[in-house]
Amino acid sequence: MKKKRKLKKGAFLLALVLILGIAGITVYFTYDLFLTDNSPQEQEKSALEKLEDQGIKPVSKENFVNEANTLLSKGYTPDEINQIYEYMSDKNILAILDAPYKDLKEFYKISNFEFSKLERYISYQENNNVSMQDAVTQVNLNLDEKFYETIETISDPDAVTVLVNKSHALPSDYVPSNLVSIPSYPNYQIREEAVTDFENLLAAAKLENVFIIPYSTYRSYDKQNKLYNNYLNRDPVEVVDTYSARPGHSEHQTGLALDVRSSTLSDNLTDEDYEWMLNNSYKYGFIIRYPKGHSEITGYQEEPWHLRYIGIEHATKVHELGITYDEYYDLYLTSH
Numbered sequence: 001m002k003k004k005r006k007l008k009k010g011a012f013l014l015a016l017v018l019i020l021g022i023a024g025i026t027v028y029f030t031y032d033l034f035l036t037d038n039s040p041q042e043q044e045k046s047a048l049e050k051l052e053d054q055g056i057k058p059v060s061k062e063n064f065v066n067e068a069n070t071l072l073s074k075g076y077t078p079d080e081i082n083q084i085y086e087y088m089s090d091k092n093i094l095a096i097l098d099a100p101y102k103d104l105k106e107f108y109k110i111s112n113f114e115f116s117k118l119e120r121y122i123s124y125q126e127n128n129n130v131s132m133q134d135a136v137t138q139v140n141l142n143l144d145e146k147f148y149e150t151i152e153t154i155s156d157p158d159a160v161t162v163l164v165n166k167s168h169a170l171p172s173d174y175v176p177s178n179l180v181s182i183p184s185y186p187n188y189q190i191r192e193e194a195v196t197d198f199e200n201l202l203a204a205a206k207l208e209n210v211f212i213i214p215y216s217t218y219r220s221y222d223k224q225n226k227l228y229n230n231y232l233n234r235d236p237v238e239v240v241d242t243y244s245a246r247p248g249h250s251e252h253q254t255g256l257a258l259d260v261r262s263s264t265l266s267d268n269l270t271d272e273d274y275e276w277m278l279n280n281s282y283k284y285g286f287i288i289r290y291p292k293g294h295s296e297i298t299g300y301q302e303e304p305w306h307l308r309y310i311g312i313e314h315a316t317k318v319h320e321l322g323i324t325y326d327e328y329y330d331l332y333l334t335s336h
Contacts, residue, residue: 047065059085083108084108154168217255286307286308
């Protein structure tokens with residue numbers, strides 16, 4: 001019985017080899033014919049050549065042919081399609097593919113453009129005497145709405161570059177895990193990342209006869225809530241909102257903000273000390289968070305005394321660009 005099984009098995013294997021051999025020859029000629037006339041590779045190549053003949057530059061992207069043809073069918077010209085793929089993010093391209101034709105010529109080179117906000121940009125630009133670039137940035141900051149109208153809860157409050165403002169709120173239970181006392185002022189706490197640079201700032205200032213003292217650093221959510229409500233007992237809410245943050249919206253809760261004063265004043269900087277701070281604080285990672293002339297962006301009156309730590313690299317760029325941190329964050333730290 002075993003011998004017969006072996007013979008049958010051997011015959012089966014021999015037959016299988018012969019079949020595969022014949023099939024191999026057949027497949028070879030079939031594949032060669034298919035590749036020459038109808039293969040997906042050849043079809044893709046032909047489609048790309050047709051797009052190139054129309055002036056569309058090929059892009060190394062899966063499904064590019066289908067996308068480009070979809071854009072053509074919507075009425076986009078080859079030049080417009082080239083601009084879309086050169087400047088637009090993948091997120092924007094997907095949105096454009098799902099919408100009717102839109103004239104985007106003013107937006108191609110605006111890096112923080114978001115297609116979903118197109119109508120808001122146009123409306124804001126028409127109603128305000130600003131460039132389209134400024135319209136895009138300011139709408140992204142929700143400045144076409146009332147302050148506190150749209151609020152997003154911050155998902156990464158530990159980030160040194162975290163943006164806290166009237167549309168970005170910290171969780172009510174957030175407390176920085178690495179608060180440390182400032183060595184020269186042990187009654188005040190800030191985040192560990194900022195303490196050495198702040199000490200260096202104080203030392204550099206003293207060398208130029210500028211004497212700076214911190215008087216308000218980390219504040220908890222509850223402390224900010226009490227402070228804000230105390231102000232409401234004195235002023236109406238629309239006034240309080242120009243000089244005090246609502247709970248959850250204060251940078252002090254991050255442990256990265258400090259209010260400082262000149263040694264000769266109780267709660268402010270002299271003009272000379274403020275000038276020094278404007279020209280030097282960025283070297284140590286700090287910016288004047290609410291500078292003069294930018295209340296329409298920040299939502300707050302000028303606060304010469306309010307420092308915010310964002311690290312030397314980013315502080316230097318904010319200083320060089322001469323813009324608020326809100327604008328900088330949207331332009332350079334947000335993925336659009």
